[in-house]
Amino acid sequence: MSLFESTLRPVLFRVGGGDAEKAHEFTLGRLSRLGERARGLARGRYAVDAPVEAFGVRFPNAVGLAAGMDKNGVALPAWPALGFGFVEVGTVTAHAQPGNDKPRLFRLRDSEAIINRMGFNNAGAAALAARLDALGPLGVPLGVSLGKSKVTPLEEAVEDYLTSYRLLHPYADYIAVNVSSPNTPGLRTLQDKSAIATLLAALTGTTPVLVKIAPDLTEPAIAELLEVCLSHGAAGVIATNTTLARDGLAPADQPRAAEAGGLSGRPLTEKARKVVHFVHTETGGRLPIIGVGGIMTPDDATRMLDAGAALVQLYSGFIYHGPGLVRGVAKAAAAYRERAEIR
Structure with a gap:
């Protein structure tokens, strides 16, 4: 057990009387106060220099922070200091919005899982x-995840995404189009072939655009979506978002299974890996993949890379295992690539 797991995590999990969202806000607040000092604070300790290139962007290592952790980019300098090779902020919408009613974030500790229904x-x-604009260069690639505003009707979704895209693409190394969150009514219908084709056709430019997909789609539905991605210039795929399924929960966490929202963490590990493998096989490797979902150990990351991912992202794994996991995953990814090159 790491120092984070034995000492810091128990303290954080008690913040706000055990309220997961209050603990999240507390942690972001502390990280945001580091400001410019964070840029070099722990870089030497945690950073792993193992460059990777994907969709025309060079990454200092293969492990990134997934969207949802720092939606508004309030703690951006801290993430590279903790060893992340890239950071994805958001999901952000054209209109500011408070999200769904609280409580809306739940830890399932025995399952190393999280349920959220934040609602962007x-x-x-x-x-x-x-x-x-005020921050300036981050020092590692920055992705920006875009979603649809809740107040915007589905028939006006393209213009809503475009509003965000126009404002943010000058600052982004890549744009992630989130059409797969289960927490905005109707959003997942934008994964349908005609809807995603219209959206991708509108988001043209020099900034790479990646599509984030749900793990709950059938393989035929994923295949249709991939066909559109390939024909309409998507630079890659992020696989996957959270799941609506409740498989793999520990007995102690079963009472939480009725909570609405997307599930992330350990129960998603194998499902996400299978989706990554299908995407890689179906496209013949033509679409680079960021693999995300249930990466809780360095071995999980290695298996995700072996399934076809070019890069990986952490969310729940970081919450449960802390900065040591970032370094462990980055080292495992570097070792995997070295072995692949030898073969």
């Missing part, structure tokens, strides 16, 4: 653009 709570695309 964020300060809006204009506020994020202003923060990124």
